[in-house]
């Protein structure tokens with residue numbers, strides 16, 4: 001069998017009007033590529049976590065909106081924009097927390113509006129006075145190129161996060177990670193794993209510890225799988241074991257990914273991340289969030305304003321077990337993410353460098369220097 005790292009997490013198959021993904025719900029037992037053609041298939045794949053992780057969801061959304069608009073019969077800009085908005089809203093409703101989903105859809109829209117000289121005001125009203133002549137074929141070609149750019153930029157951004165993250169690692173370090181912020185959540189390198197892959201490439205001796213990440217086991221099924229496949233010294237632990245591991249002195253730094261960073265540096269990531277950060281603070285272990293700037297949402301002031309996805313109770317009571325492991329009728333608490341308070345974060349590793357507290361100022365400066373909005 002080919003190494004899991006040789007497969008593309010998300011790929012556009014334009015000649016088949018499809019997105020090809022690895023069905024991550026079947027890993028590590030089975031590596032199956034599936035093709036998504038319809039809006040409902042794309043929505044389901046994101047909701048069911050067949051494709052997951054903030055950057056990979058963004059790339060899927062970019063390809064998705066391009067493919068869905070390929071079947072458009074819109075005869076003019078008005079019809080095209082209405083359809084683009086409706087289809088984007090539908091894809092955007094698949095998962096609420098990872099900002100890369102709405103980020104990629106907005107980016108696709110703004111790119112097309114710029115390309116066509118369409119002016120959109122703050123209140124959302126559209127001005128077509130200066131617009132180019134309507135040419136659906138040309139617009140679609142531009143959408144395809146932009147969606148591919150989102151993917152290629154993701155690879156470059158993750159590599160740069162890896163290079164900055166590497167400056168925080170020394171030979172012999174023990175590193176802890178939570179959930180999967182690896183190649184399987186992006187297109188290559190991942191975010192939190194990028195420094196680990198680069199350290200390994202350089203021949204540094206590192207040991208990586210992966211929390212299994214209940215209830216959906218992204219750490220066990222995905223992170224441990226991909227790091228172990230890369231030949232990295234990998235150890236799996238249950239989520240409730242990380243504090244004792246940190247207390248033992250085995251961990252020199254924690255790296256996790258992130259689904260949305262608020263303007264004040266609070267960071268939403270997979271449920272359980274904040275517990276890891278609290279234990280890390282207690283035991284003096286630096287806790288780093290790795291986040292491309294596409295995951296930083298300056299329109300969300302604090303972590304309290306982040307919409308946290310709630311998922312089905314069966315993920316906790318039944319999934320992965322041969323039989324139900326909880327009494328029938330018992331209530332279940334199953335948020336998919338939690339928010340790590342900014343004061344627990346030692347640094348936010350971005351493609352432009354490592355941000356340090358105070359994060360509101362560092363993030364503002366980053367956006368002034370590198371982003372338009």
Ligand code: MRU
Pocket residue numbers: 049052053054055098178179180181182185186190191192218256257258259269270271336
């Ligand atoms: O529910 P998931 O598997 O999509 O959650 C993924 C995570 O929480 C990752 O840590 C996060 O998306 C960061 S990926 C760079």
